[in-house]
Amino acid sequence: MRYAIFGDIHGNTEALGAVLLDMERAGADRRICLGDVVGYGAEPGECVRTVRDAGIETVQGNHDSAAIGETPLDYFNPYAKKAIEWTSGAIGADESAWLRRLPLTIEGDGFTVVHSSLSRPREWGYILDWASARRCFDLLSSTACFIGHSHVPIIFKKEEDGSIADLPELSAPLAPPARYIVNVGSVGQPRDGDPRASYGLFDSGGRTVEIRRVEYDYRSAQRKIIDAGLPEFLAMRLEAGR
Numbered sequence: 001m002r003y004a005i006f007g008d009i010h011g012n013t014e015a016l017g018a019v020l021l022d023m024e025r026a027g028a029d030r031r032i033c034l035g036d037v038v039g040y041g042a043e044p045g046e047c048v049r050t051v052r053d054a055g056i057e058t059v060q061g062n063h064d065s066a067a068i069g070e071t072p073l074d075y076f077n078p079y080a081k082k083a084i085e086w087t088s089g090a091i092g093a094d095e096s097a098w099l100r101r102l103p104l105t106i107e108g109d110g111f112t113v114v115h116s117s118l119s120r121p122r123e124w125g126y127i128l129d130w131a132s133a134r135r136c137f138d139l140l141s142s143t144a145c146f147i148g149h150s151h152v153p154i155i156f157k158k159e160e161d162g163s164i165a166d167l168p169e170l171s172a173p174l175a176p177p178a179r180y181i182v183n184v185g186s187v188g189q190p191r192d193g194d195p196r197a198s199y200g201l202f203d204s205g206g207r208t209v210e211i212r213r214v215e216y217d218y219r220s221a222q223r224k225i226i227d228a229g230l231p232e233f234l235a236m237r238l239e240a241g242r
């Protein structure tokens, strides 16, 4: 089975449309969403409807949670805060209800899905180094944990002897008995210096993962952000991929 695992769409319909098309071309059998469907971008309602109406299993992200008033705004930086307040007013009751129903984790066929970390998932900590990766590995009962949240793709591997390292390549085998944490990057707001949308393609039979990058019309997404009166910085960063 080929799983397309994607998230951090952030109200960017252009990027979402491009990755959905790429998944189809890549022969994905099933799609799973890592959350943060909304926040930052100008079309949060459209993104919720696209993911919801396609019946894509989705976990809740911190922006999804904040947009429905479940995570306090003081957690966020001023740009994010402004965008969340705007998003709360822009989504309808149906979309809010869907965001509210999302689980924090999903258990798949030999893998686990969570937006931030298995360690206190509702506190939205980041996995950026080996220490934070270890806290997540300690709670992982499957071979691989797929995450988003930082918008930077990276793969951490924990060997049987307990040692942890991040892998130099973003296409890798995910073979037991080692365990893995795979950050698939962000669809709608990449921050690794590459403006192309990012997601993961996981082959559960061959046990391999590939991080794919997809070009999309970021200028159109930028224009919508400016037209909506959202902070200009949120438009600029799409172009820089930062």
Ligand code: ZN
Residues within 6 Å of the ligand: 008, 010, 036, 061, 063, 149, 150, 151
């Ligand atoms: Zn995010």
